[in-house]
Amino acid sequence: MKIVSGTPTDELELMFIPPFDWTRMLRFFSGRATGGVETVHDNVYYRTLDIAGATGLLSVRCDPQRHVLIVRIDGEASRRLETLTPRLSRLFDLHTEPEAVRAGLSQDPWLSSLLDTAPGLRVPGTWSGFELVVRTIVGQQVSVKAATTIVGRLVERAGTAVGVPSHPQTPWRFPTPRALAEVDLDKIGMPSKRVATLQNFARVVAEGELDIDNDEPDAETLRKQLLDLPGIGPWTVEYVAMRAWRDPDAWPATDLVLMQAITRRLPELSRKSDQLKHSQGWRPWRAYVAMHMWNEIADQMGMAKGG
Template sequence: MPNAATPIAIVHLPYQPPFDWPRMLRFFSGRATLGVEAVEHGAYLRAIEWEGDAGTLAVTQDAARHSLVATLSGAVSRHADALAAPLSRMFDLHADPAAIKKVLGADPWFKPLLKAAPGLRVPGAWSAFELVVRTIVGQQVSVKAATTIVGRVVQRAGRRIPGHPHEHTAWRFPTPAALADADLSAIGMPGKRVQALQGFARAVADGVAVIDPPGQPYTSGQLAELRTTLLALPGIGPWTVEYVAMRAWRDTDGWPATDLVLMQAITARDPMLLKPAQQKQRSQAWSPCRAYAAQHLWNEIADRAQGERGG
């Protein structure tokens, strides 16, 4: 917790109810980067930096006021007004639940899912860079394993915040340049994946790949250009591009068609839809809300797993 001398700013971020904060936190908790972010006592916490000023972010829900409350501690607190928009995007606060329900609710497949989680949102990301790092590391490994390896990446290439009072958020995520130059030997990833990760970081550091441009919300033309830029990099496939489009670029129609869980979910509902092309055609019924369709299908699995654990 910040001491009395630590500058603090509090920002209220409104949303249209319903808003499913517990499921949002569950998603972030399972993927929290060790040392950088954490979920504790109903709050999302992380170390952040904005225009050279560092600090800590804590986000909680004020359900009565239909808002999230962001508490910024440290020098970064002077940027409270500037951070309101990116934080709203990160937690998908601009979503219109009624509009999403109208589109997805027209399909019988989604009626029970919407009923089970009417306020489900698509969790965002602090940056596209950070999310791509996570997805490259997570290729062909479990979510838990990816979380462990990303934590190692942070310790190799990130910066520890001197005197930080909260151990779980005491590290700043690596910059593109630092990650590109870091020694990632024996970190738990195959050599080719390390090369892809550091090649991506170098492309971002050198300005060859601009994947976090200012100016959100992006136009359809900008989204197409971002997709092309990211897909052109070695080690980046269509799944990663669509996943980043959903979470970082806020494309409500992003659809990772080759995602195994999504493919199985569709086949379970219609065994005739075996081929990716057939499934992609079926997904057109959920446009322009396919990102929310994907999130509901993923959430169905997460709910089932939590129920089996008795949580």
């Protein structure tokens, strides 16, 4: 623990197995950053934290010479840094062994070429499963950019302003489940049914009926519980399983971008059922297949695409 200008701060190094595509990881996060809460600037990921009432600013950068991420927390939350290693490892997918993914997928010529293009691609995680579900509900039937805008409005309407330390682009803490369940979301930019879905989910989490951020998630049980909630479908559940519960085989089969990508490459697989059957050959790494397909489109279009 150090004190810098009167503010407690601490740093931690997290190792990873190369290759690790930090640039594409940050591109994914940047395109989906929660306005006011997280941002990417100068190849560094930032976000505000609230850990059991202790607040702070998280920053993460990749060491250009060594296979480590350098994590720094400024503020009272820095006193909890050592306890955050599992969460940070999930956030940046640090436990992945790239050669295991390659060994499982390289027999498919298409996937082999995608792996060659981005050999260090990971599945970006999330700081909070609750935040991710909120994001996916908001993002139903709208673009990535539109979802980012609306989530930023939610933060300003139901979140809490932070003091120092903070990054200029992260002056807010994300709303608590209770705050989001009870806030007035009139004219927030979402259809009323989607608002109802969002606030019902927030209420269920606030009341302890759904432990969305368990450090040792039972993905199958959580899938069923989440799918049982009104307004939440299979795409949302699989996307959350990919990023929050770290299921390497999660497969958002109804994702339009994925379906179109598969059809372009394999025209005989135009039906969802045929695509799902074909995807069985990609197990148990289908989450990485999804990321590589999304990444290919993003590379082609120069923008965040998919998810």
